[in-house]
Amino acid sequence: MSRRPGVASWTRYLTPDSRHRRLGLVCLGVGTTTGRVATLPARTLDCYAVVFLSRGTGRLRWGGRELALVAPTLFWLLPGIEHGYGPDAGGWNEWWALFDGPAARAYQDLGHVPRDEPVGSVADAAALEVAFGALARTCRPGDPSTDVDAAAAMHQLILATRRAAVPDPVAGTPVLATLLRDACLPVTVAAHARTLGMTEAALREATRRAAGCSPKEFVLRARLTRAKELLAGTDLPVVAVAARIGYDDPGYFTRVFTRRVGMPPSRFREQERRGPL
Structure with a gap:
C-alpha cells in the first residue's frame, strides 16, 4: 500500500509467460486507489483494462469522446484506443485490472467486453468489490500458482461485471x-x-x-x-x-x-x- 497526500493505493503487476498465455486469458495487473488521484494523461494500452468506480465522479476521454463518470460505474479500455481519465475535485474510489489474450477478444465477440460504449452503469457494486478483491488475493508474490489463479479470477471478474450491470432494457425483454x-x-x-x-x-x-x-x-x-x-x-x-x-x-x-x-x-x-x- 502506498500513500500520497490525500491518496491511498495498492498495486500488483504480473508477468505471465507463454505457458500461461496458452490458457487464453492472463491477468497483467490489479490495483485500487482511493482519494484525490491525479488525472491520467492521454495514453494507449497494448492490452485490455477494466476500471470500477465505487465512489465519486469524473471524466473519461476515450477515442476522441468525453464521457461523464458517476459511481457506481465501470468502464473498459481497449488496446489501441487512446484514453485518459480522472476524478473531479472530490476524488474517487477506483479498482482496476489489466488483462489480455485470445479469450479477451472472445469476450468482446460475446458482448461481455463492449467495443463501442465503454461506460456501463452498475446495479450491484458490492458484487464487483468482491470480485476485484478475489482477484487481488490471488496475486501472491513468489507463489508459483499466482498466474494460473489470477487467470481464473480474471474470468470470474469479467463474468461479475456482466451480472452486476444495470439490466439492458432491450436485452431484458423475454x-x-x-x-x-x-x-x-x-x-x-x-x-x-x-x-x-x-x-x-x-x-x-x-x-x-x-x-x-x-x-x-x-x-x-x-x-x-x-x-x-x-x-x-x-x-x-x-x-x-x-x-x-x-x-x-x-x-x-x-x-x-x-x-x-x-x-x-x-x-x-x-x-x-x-x-x-
Missing part, C-alpha cells in the same frame, strides 16, 4: 426465453420476430445484446444441446432425435451436428451413453 422455448419448432427468424412483436432487425439486435450472437445461432445451439441430451439419455434413433429438435431431414441434422460438435450423432451417443452396472 427474447431469449421465447427463442429457447420455441427452438425445436420449425420456426423462422421472421416468425420468431412476429411472435415477439418485433422487427427482424430489432430481434437480431436484442439477441446480440443479450447473448452475443444472432437469433439463428442461439436457436442452433439450443437445438444441438437438446440433441445431445436425447442422444445420451434416450434410445431414440437418430432420425427421431432430428425430428424432435426440428429437422425433417436427418441427413442435414447429421451434417450440422458433425460440423459443430466434431463427431456424428452416433459417435457422440457411443461416447456418452452409460449402461447399467
Whole structure:
C-alpha cells in the first residue's frame, strides 16, 4: 500500500509467460486507489483494462469522446484506443485490472467486453468489490500458482461485471426465453420476430445484446444441446432425435451436428451413453 497526500493505493503487476498465455486469458495487473488521484494523461494500452468506480465522479476521454463518470460505474479500455481519465475535485474510489489474450477478444465477440460504449452503469457494486478483491488475493508474490489463479479470477471478474450491470432494457425483454422455448419448432427468424412483436432487425439486435450472437445461432445451439441430451439419455434413433429438435431431414441434422460438435450423432451417443452396472 502506498500513500500520497490525500491518496491511498495498492498495486500488483504480473508477468505471465507463454505457458500461461496458452490458457487464453492472463491477468497483467490489479490495483485500487482511493482519494484525490491525479488525472491520467492521454495514453494507449497494448492490452485490455477494466476500471470500477465505487465512489465519486469524473471524466473519461476515450477515442476522441468525453464521457461523464458517476459511481457506481465501470468502464473498459481497449488496446489501441487512446484514453485518459480522472476524478473531479472530490476524488474517487477506483479498482482496476489489466488483462489480455485470445479469450479477451472472445469476450468482446460475446458482448461481455463492449467495443463501442465503454461506460456501463452498475446495479450491484458490492458484487464487483468482491470480485476485484478475489482477484487481488490471488496475486501472491513468489507463489508459483499466482498466474494460473489470477487467470481464473480474471474470468470470474469479467463474468461479475456482466451480472452486476444495470439490466439492458432491450436485452431484458423475454427474447431469449421465447427463442429457447420455441427452438425445436420449425420456426423462422421472421416468425420468431412476429411472435415477439418485433422487427427482424430489432430481434437480431436484442439477441446480440443479450447473448452475443444472432437469433439463428442461439436457436442452433439450443437445438444441438437438446440433441445431445436425447442422444445420451434416450434410445431414440437418430432420425427421431432430428425430428424432435426440428429437422425433417436427418441427413442435414447429421451434417450440422458433425460440423459443430466434431463427431456424428452416433459417435457422440457411443461416447456418452452409460449402461447399467
